[in-house]
Amino acid sequence: MTRPGQAHTTQALGAIVLAGGTAVRMGGVDKASIELHGRTLLEYALDAVTDASEVVVVGTWVPTERPVTFTREEPALGGPASGVLAGLDAFAGTPRQLVVLAVDMPRVTLSTISRLRDAAEGRDGAVLVDGKGRRSLAYVLDTAALAAARPDPEQAFGLSLRALIGDLDLASVPARDDEARDVDSWDDLA
Template identity: 40%
Template sequence: MAYDAVILAGGAARRLGGVDKPGLSVGGRSLLEIVAAAVPDAGRLIVVGPERRVPRALYVLEEPRGGGPVPALRAGLAEVRAPWVALLAGDMPLLRPAHVAALQSAASGELAASGESAASGGLAASGRGPASGAVLVDDGGREQWLAGVWRADVLREALRGYEGRSLRGLLGPLAPVRAALPGRPWFDCDTMDDLEEAHMNVLSEWTALVCAELGIDPARVDRDLILDLTKEVAHGVARPAAPLTAYLLGLAQGAGTAPEDAVARLTALAGSWNEAGGEKLTGE
């Protein structure tokens, strides 16, 4: 499928204190960079919003500025040249290329998400022709209008003469395929709690990757317990002591010399470090 991508990356982010939300970092990349990485084969990468450091992006601004998603879509669509367009929000840290590919398949008629397949998070063969588009639905079955793939000509026709401000009012009547996909690709960051959840997801992905690389069963890793330990050591002793302590604990576990309550004992040592002046660890 030949397609361009339009990423809406403006907005005031009022619930985040007015910060540059698409520019916030998760796992070493900005939210906008993560979304852009989900459309690596897009012919054109069109970002509606202020310029940021994203390779190959074409930046445009809506009129009027701050007018909402409909004017932003209109501005981005004016730069689309491909027959299909991925319409995405600039703050979805869990979106991956596989999700966009599944939306493309659903929209093109190769696959469709409906009924039991959608409820189970999967896609089923439909055998019908291309639809107007396909959108992600969240765990509650609600359409996420800034997470979809559309026929560009259908969007242009829908925008012609549309005077409303709602994306739902614009896109809902087009009856897109509804796609429920695993991995919560629709998840966006509207609050600080959302941002913290995105950071924790990165931590989960990294933990799984490291376990696979080292041949460790992830079920044996109590991530939260280790994080609590390193936090206590960082605050009670010194920040560099936190990763060192985790490494030493790993060595002891691997050698079979760590006591069953090793984490609890190390946490207690860190908590009493300042009170004891280091005597418990140095023996002085």
């Protein structure tokens, strides 16, 4: 077991960054390209999954310093569950564990992911929860458990992530400070 903040050395970790939403409350802007303190939200997300041997971004291609695979769900805008499944299909190799992270959570760090991975040991995964117990779009999931929960392709479009993984045994990991905050509006960004 690792200590909080200590990096995992296994190569069995993959990551999916969900960056293909509509951002309706922000006028439809591409959240991955939004800058916060001179860095894009996608750069923050990629920093949080530094330990992943392979990263898939579900969304529109943007330049990145780190090699990643870009993909989209078919049809587009199918929701988070559809995005996760499209991301899972885009991996060159199947990871044992999978980080699922929304691009609009810039306070999630490598330490956050480490805590989620530790909490997921012996379970189907772990989820970051805010101070009120609400789930954030920051998970670590056992890939085999996720694959077992996979619906038929025609049922995936519009399916909520909660419905997709609702039967999985997930540990709740309390957020520290503002880790669970997301950027859903321009006020959130400010």
